[in-house]
Amino acid sequence: RKEVEQDPGPFNVPEGATVAFNCTYSNSASQSFFWYRQDCRKEPKLLMSVYSSGNEDGRFTAQLNRASQYISLLIRDSKLSDSATYLCVVNIYPSGTYKYIFGTGTRLKVLA
Amino acid sequence: ETGVTQSPTHLIKTRGQQVTLRCSSQSGHNTVSWYQQALGQGPQFIFQYYREEENGRGNFPPRFSGLQFPNYSSELNVNALELDDSALYLCASSRTGGREGPEAFFGQGTRLTVV
Numbered sequence: 214r215k216e217v218e219q220d221p222g223p224f225n226v227p228e229g230a231t232v233a234f235n236c237t238y239s240n241s242a243s244q245s246f247f248w249y250r251q252d253c254r255k256e257p258k259l260l261m262s263v264y265s266s267g268n269e270d271g272r273f274t275a276q277l278n279r280a281s282q283y284i285s286l287l288i289r290d291s292k293l294s295d296s297a298t299y300l301c302v303v304n305i306y307p308s309g310t311y312k313y314i315f316g317t318g319t320r321l322k323v324l325a
Numbered sequence: 326e327t328g329v330t331q332s333p334t335h336l337i338k339t340r341g342q343q344v345t346l347r348c349s350s351q352s353g354h355n356t357v358s359w360y361q362q363a364l365g366q367g368p369q370f371i372f373q374y375y376r377e378e379e380n381g382r383g384n385f386p387p388r389f390s391g392l393q394f395p396n397y398s399s400e401l402n403v404n405a406l407e408l409d410d411s412a413l414y415l416c417a418s419s420r421t422g423g424r425e426g427p428e429a430f431f432g433q434g435t436r437l438t439v440v
Contacts, residue, residue: 217367218426246427256415256431257368299368312427313358313417315367 214239217302219316227324230291234319236284236301243314246277249284251318257300260286276288291323328352329418331432338406346401346426347436348416356380357399359391360415360430368415374399403437411439 219236229238238246243285246263261268263284274287284301298318305314327402328351329332338344350357356375374393383409388404397418403410417429 225328230360254436255411256434259428262428312370312373312383313368314370315360322359 215316216240216305216314217303217316219319221317221319222246223320223322224324225324226291228291230323231287231289232291233284233288233319234299234301236286238282238284238301238303238314239289240303240305240314241282243248243282243303243305245304245308246284247302247304247313248273248275248284249302249315251298253297257315260299288321291321293325294324296321296323302305329416329430329432331399331414331416333418333435334433335436336438340406340408340435342406342437343386343404344436344437346403346404346416348399348418350397350399350416350418351430352419353420354430355397356419357393357397358417359360359399359427360402360417360420361410362413362434364412366429371401406439408428408439411437413437 217238237291248260249257250260251257263277265277267276272289276285298320300318303314330349332347359371360369362402371385372382373380377393390402393399412433415434419429420424
């Protein structure tokens with residue numbers, strides 16, 4: 214089983230739609246959580262951190278459920294510019310160091 | 326822009342050769358991590374450097390090695406290149422090496438092609 218699992222998609226949605234991505238992680242010692250956005254052939258860029266209380270940044274809402282080891286990202290009122298791959302990232306802390314474990318990403322295509 | 330820069334941006338090497346990739350971390354950051362991203366996959370953790378020492382390693386063979394310099398810039402060296410080493414190599418810098426797990430910021434990557 215992969216440490217971080219995401220539905221690879223692609224998700225094809227019309228402009229203005231609401232879309233939700235889910236991610237599960239297997240290591241219960243995971244400490245912090247992030248969503249990154251990656252455009253084609255570009256580097257990942259931090260979209261938002263994910264907190265247990267849930268957090269919102271404009272049209273984006275992230276949720277964390279530690280009991281179920283589940284992270285979500287909700288995008289409201291999708292724009293064409295939201296088309297990208299969304300990477301779920303979990304930070305774990307094995308043996309005195311921390312490392313980021315990435316999911317394979319979920320591709321989103323917003324259609325005009 | 327993140328302030329993390331990598332060089333070169335593209336590179337073509339022959340199987341069996343050696344390659345060195347470079348990364349300048351963001352100002353104020355003292356930790357550098359390297360990732361390999363194959364086409365259609367998420368980035369895979371190679372190793373991390375903190376205060377000029379390797380501070381964690383993923384499932385990569387010893388022919389993947391690195392360095393960090395006093396100014397926190399870093400190099401990734403790969404010996405005896407194999408075709409499967411073809412990938413985007415990403416460098417990420419972050420502010421601490423402690424357990425807080427701060428947000429990481431990526432450079433634009435080096436696309437390595439092994440022929």
